[in-house]
Amino acid sequence: MGLVATSRVKSPWILHYCTGGCNGCDIEILACLTPLYDVERFGILNIGNPKHADLLVVTGPVNWKNADVLKNLYEQMPAPKMVMAVGACACGGGVFHNCYNTLGGVDKVIPVDVYVRGCAARPEAVIDGVVAALDKLAGLGRGEG
Numbered sequence: 638m639g640l641v642a643t644s645r646v647k648s649p650w651i652l653h654y655c656t657g658g659c660n661g662c663d664i665e666i667l668a669c670l671t672p673l674y675d676v677e678r679f680g681i682l683n684i685g686n687p688k689h690a691d692l693l694v695v696t697g698p699v700n701w702k703n704a705d706v707l708k709n710l711y712e713q714m715p716a717p718k719m720v721m722a723v724g725a726c727a728c729g730g731g732v733f734h735n736c737y738n739t740l741g742g743v744d745k746v747i748p749v750d751v752y753v754r755g756c757a758a759r760p761e762a763v764i765d766g767v768v769a770a771l772d773k774l775a776g777l778g779r780g781e782g
Protein backbone atom coordinates (compact mmCIF):
# COMPACT_ATOMS: atom_id res chain seq x y z
CA MET A 638 0.00 0.00 0.00
CA GLY A 639 1.43 3.40 -0.97
CA LEU A 640 2.11 6.31 1.36
CA VAL A 641 -1.08 8.21 0.47
CA ALA A 642 -3.30 5.15 0.88
CA THR A 643 -1.62 4.30 4.20
CA SER A 644 -2.07 7.87 5.47
CA ARG A 645 -5.75 7.84 4.60
CA VAL A 646 -6.29 4.63 6.55
CA LYS A 647 -4.16 5.71 9.53
CA SER A 648 -5.81 9.13 9.80
CA PRO A 649 -9.17 9.12 8.02
CA TRP A 650 -11.03 12.39 7.58
CA ILE A 651 -14.75 12.09 7.99
CA LEU A 652 -17.58 14.17 6.61
CA HIS A 653 -20.79 13.87 8.61
CA TYR A 654 -24.11 14.70 6.93
CA CYS A 655 -27.63 14.39 8.31
CA THR A 656 -30.31 13.97 5.68
CA GLY A 657 -33.12 14.70 8.11
CA GLY A 658 -33.58 12.17 10.89
CA CYS A 659 -34.43 13.02 14.50
CA ASN A 660 -30.76 13.83 15.29
CA GLY A 661 -30.54 10.98 17.79
CA CYS A 662 -27.85 9.29 15.69
CA ASP A 663 -26.02 12.61 15.22
CA ILE A 664 -25.74 13.00 18.98
CA GLU A 665 -24.26 9.50 19.23
CA ILE A 666 -21.75 10.26 16.45
CA LEU A 667 -20.68 13.47 18.19
CA ALA A 668 -20.32 11.47 21.40
CA CYS A 669 -17.47 9.63 19.65
CA LEU A 670 -15.53 12.92 19.72
CA THR A 671 -16.03 13.51 23.45
CA PRO A 672 -13.33 12.55 25.99
CA LEU A 673 -15.15 9.28 26.77
CA TYR A 674 -14.48 7.81 23.30
CA ASP A 675 -12.05 10.39 21.88
CA VAL A 676 -11.66 8.97 18.37
CA GLU A 677 -9.35 11.85 17.45
CA ARG A 678 -6.58 10.06 19.33
CA PHE A 679 -6.68 7.50 16.48
CA GLY A 680 -6.27 10.26 13.91
CA ILE A 681 -9.97 10.28 12.97
CA LEU A 682 -11.00 13.86 12.19
CA ASN A 683 -14.46 15.30 11.62
CA ILE A 684 -14.12 17.84 8.80
CA GLY A 685 -16.48 20.03 6.80
CA ASN A 686 -15.10 19.80 3.27
CA PRO A 687 -16.09 16.86 1.04
CA LYS A 688 -12.99 17.42 -1.09
CA HIS A 689 -10.83 16.39 1.87
CA ALA A 690 -13.00 13.52 3.10
CA ASP A 691 -12.22 9.80 2.98
CA LEU A 692 -15.41 8.63 4.65
CA LEU A 693 -18.92 10.04 4.36
CA VAL A 694 -21.03 9.28 7.43
CA VAL A 695 -24.74 9.76 6.81
CA THR A 696 -27.63 9.75 9.26
CA GLY A 697 -31.35 10.01 8.60
CA PRO A 698 -33.56 8.97 5.70
CA VAL A 699 -33.00 10.52 2.29
CA ASN A 700 -35.81 12.82 1.21
CA TRP A 701 -36.67 14.42 -2.11
CA LYS A 702 -35.13 17.76 -1.12
CA ASN A 703 -31.71 16.54 -0.02
CA ALA A 704 -31.11 13.62 -2.39
CA ASP A 705 -29.25 15.91 -4.82
CA VAL A 706 -27.22 17.48 -2.00
CA LEU A 707 -26.14 14.04 -0.80
CA LYS A 708 -25.18 13.00 -4.33
CA ASN A 709 -23.27 16.24 -4.79
CA LEU A 710 -21.29 15.74 -1.57
CA TYR A 711 -20.44 12.18 -2.60
CA GLU A 712 -19.29 13.22 -6.05
CA GLN A 713 -16.95 15.87 -4.62
CA MET A 714 -15.08 13.32 -2.49
CA PRO A 715 -11.82 12.01 -3.97
CA ALA A 716 -11.59 8.29 -4.76
CA PRO A 717 -11.20 5.86 -3.16
CA LYS A 718 -14.01 6.84 -0.81
CA MET A 719 -16.26 5.10 1.66
CA VAL A 720 -19.84 5.70 2.74
CA MET A 721 -21.25 4.62 6.07
CA ALA A 722 -24.99 4.71 6.81
CA VAL A 723 -25.62 5.17 10.53
CA GLY A 724 -28.91 4.24 12.15
CA ALA A 725 -32.09 2.56 11.01
CA CYS A 726 -33.20 5.64 9.05
CA ALA A 727 -30.01 5.85 6.97
CA CYS A 728 -29.90 2.06 6.49
CA GLY A 729 -33.43 1.66 5.18
CA GLY A 730 -35.70 4.56 6.04
CA GLY A 731 -36.40 3.48 9.63
CA VAL A 732 -39.40 5.18 11.19
CA PHE A 733 -39.69 7.32 8.05
CA HIS A 734 -40.05 4.27 5.79
CA ASN A 735 -42.67 4.90 3.09
CA CYS A 736 -43.19 8.46 4.28
CA TYR A 737 -44.62 10.70 1.53
CA ASN A 738 -41.44 12.82 1.31
CA THR A 739 -38.71 10.21 1.71
CA LEU A 740 -36.95 7.93 -0.76
CA GLY A 741 -35.69 5.52 1.91
CA GLY A 742 -32.15 4.70 2.98
CA VAL A 743 -28.93 6.29 1.76
CA ASP A 744 -28.32 3.47 -0.74
CA LYS A 745 -31.27 4.70 -2.79
CA VAL A 746 -29.04 7.59 -3.90
CA ILE A 747 -25.36 6.67 -3.41
CA PRO A 748 -23.50 3.37 -2.83
CA VAL A 749 -23.11 2.41 0.83
CA ASP A 750 -20.11 0.40 2.06
CA VAL A 751 -20.97 -0.05 5.73
CA TYR A 752 -24.33 -0.18 7.51
CA VAL A 753 -24.49 0.59 11.23
CA ARG A 754 -27.82 -0.51 12.69
CA GLY A 755 -29.64 0.84 15.70
CA CYS A 756 -32.09 3.54 16.69
CA ALA A 757 -30.13 5.31 17.76
CA ALA A 758 -26.85 3.64 16.77
CA ARG A 759 -24.55 3.40 19.80
CA PRO A 760 -21.13 5.14 19.70
CA GLU A 761 -19.41 1.74 20.00
CA ALA A 762 -21.28 0.56 16.89
CA VAL A 763 -20.32 3.76 15.04
CA ILE A 764 -16.64 3.21 15.90
CA ASP A 765 -16.91 -0.46 14.79
CA GLY A 766 -18.39 0.78 11.52
CA VAL A 767 -15.51 3.20 10.96
CA VAL A 768 -13.04 0.35 11.54
CA ALA A 769 -14.92 -1.81 8.99
CA ALA A 770 -14.84 1.06 6.48
CA LEU A 771 -11.11 1.53 7.02
CA ASP A 772 -10.54 -2.19 6.44
CA LYS A 773 -12.29 -1.82 3.09
CA LEU A 774 -10.33 1.32 2.30
CA ALA A 775 -7.08 -0.50 3.10
CA GLY A 776 -8.17 -3.32 0.77
CA LEU A 777 -8.73 -0.80 -2.04
CA GLY A 778 -5.27 0.67 -1.33
CA ARG A 779 -3.79 -2.82 -1.82
CA GLY A 780 -5.69 -3.17 -5.08
CA GLU A 781 -8.37 -5.54 -3.73
CA GLY A 782 -11.96 -5.09 -4.84
Ligand code: SF4
Nearest residue numbers: 658661724725726756
Ligand atom coordinates in the same frame (compact mmCIF):
# COMPACT_ATOMS: atom_id res chain seq x y z
S1 SF4 B 1 -32.34 5.79 13.46
FE1 SF4 B 1 -33.59 6.47 15.23
S2 SF4 B 1 -32.24 7.84 16.39
FE2 SF4 B 1 -31.33 7.61 14.34
S3 SF4 B 1 -32.11 9.37 13.16
FE3 SF4 B 1 -33.51 7.62 12.82
S4 SF4 B 1 -35.16 7.86 14.35
FE4 SF4 B 1 -33.42 9.14 15.00
